[in-house]
Amino acid sequence: MSSNPAPASIELSQLRLDTAQALLASDEEITSPEADSPTGYLQQLIDGLCELSLKDPLTGLANRRQFRAVLDREVDRVTRTGESALLLMLDIDHFKVVNDTYGHPAGDIVLQAVAQTLASCVRPMDTLARYGGEEFAVVLPGCQAAFGEAVAERIRSIVESTSIAIEPGLQIRVTVSIGGSFTLPWVKASIPTWIERADHQLYRAKSEGRNRVCLDFPPDSTVSAEEKGLLFYHLPDPTTDEMAPPISDPADSANRK
Numbered sequence: 001m002s003s004n005p006a007p008a009s010i011e012l013s014q015l016r017l018d019t020a021q022a023l024l025a026s027d028e029e030i031t032s033p034e035a036d037s038p039t040g041y042l043q044q045l046i047d048g049l050c051e052l053s054l055k056d057p058l059t060g061l062a063n064r065r066q067f068r069a070v071l072d073r074e075v076d077r078v079t080r081t082g083e084s085a086l087l088l089m090l091d092i093d094h095f096k097v098v099n100d101t102y103g104h105p106a107g108d109i110v111l112q113a114v115a116q117t118l119a120s121c122v123r124p125m126d127t128l129a130r131y132g133g134e135e136f137a138v139v140l141p142g143c144q145a146a147f148g149e150a151v152a153e154r155i156r157s158i159v160e161s162t163s164i165a166i167e168p169g170l171q172i173r174v175t176v177s178i179g180g181s182f183t184l185p186w187v188k189a190s191i192p193t194w195i196e197r198a199d200h201q202l203y204r205a206k207s208e209g210r211n212r213v214c215l216d217f218p219p220d221s222t223v224s225a226e227e228k229g230l231l232f233y234h235l236p237d238p239t240t241d242e243m244a245p246p247i248s249d250p251a252d253s254a255n256r257k
């Protein structure tokens, strides 16, 4: 399940430490022609650092930092376009038993295999991240409710049926519980609340028996022109560059009389 994010300063110093350790531990040499010049070398170093700061080292998926940036972008897009988006939180079931039975390295192989399976189930426009230990997250932009349910169910079923070779001659299978929530079209969602709603559904999937999908569907409502006006009244009018006035509430003017 999700835990509270660390304060930014702690996260940043941890990032520097992780990055330095990863670079020191890295066996990869910078060998391309661009690396011959000092600027080319520096550019490659910077590219490598950027990569390290955005990727989870074990699975190669987006890490929490990149995931958070994608969520920010997606919330803006939903507010602007009125398209809905789906956030899925996935957690491997009884993963502690895998570690306890086969050892931590086998657990790591399972995490990598599940990450690969998940990557094969989503569209290129979707973002897949490792959210925590054995928890993953997927952001699906422009996702209708019926489509989201089918995708989540397909992911669950493919993970369940995929054998993972954890050592020669030994294959195991794992299952995932999935919780998800949609954004409300036109509404600027609070990211912590969006994550919390998906997490709540994940908790429900776990408590209802695991290896299942629980989604929090958006209420079946359309947003009126007046509501859209209330949401966007502060945006400048592109033809005059002036701020549009707030739409007055008829109830207010009735009260003032």
Ligand SMILES: Nc1nc2c(ncn2[C@@H]2O[C@H](COP(=O)(O)OP(=O)(O)OP(=O)(O)O)[C@@H](O)[C@H]2O)c(=O)[nH]1
Binding pocket: 058, 091, 092, 093, 094, 095, 096, 097, 099, 103, 104, 105, 106, 107, 108, 111, 132, 133, 134, 206, 210
């Ligand atoms: N191998 C490995 N294990 C990890 C990693 N990160 C977290 N874990 C393990 O993941 C396990 C999570 O256990 P729990 O939180 O009890 O959850 P669970 O056993 O999956 O049970 P449910 O979620 O309730 O189905 C713990 O044993 C952690 O040590 C990792 O990077 N590698």
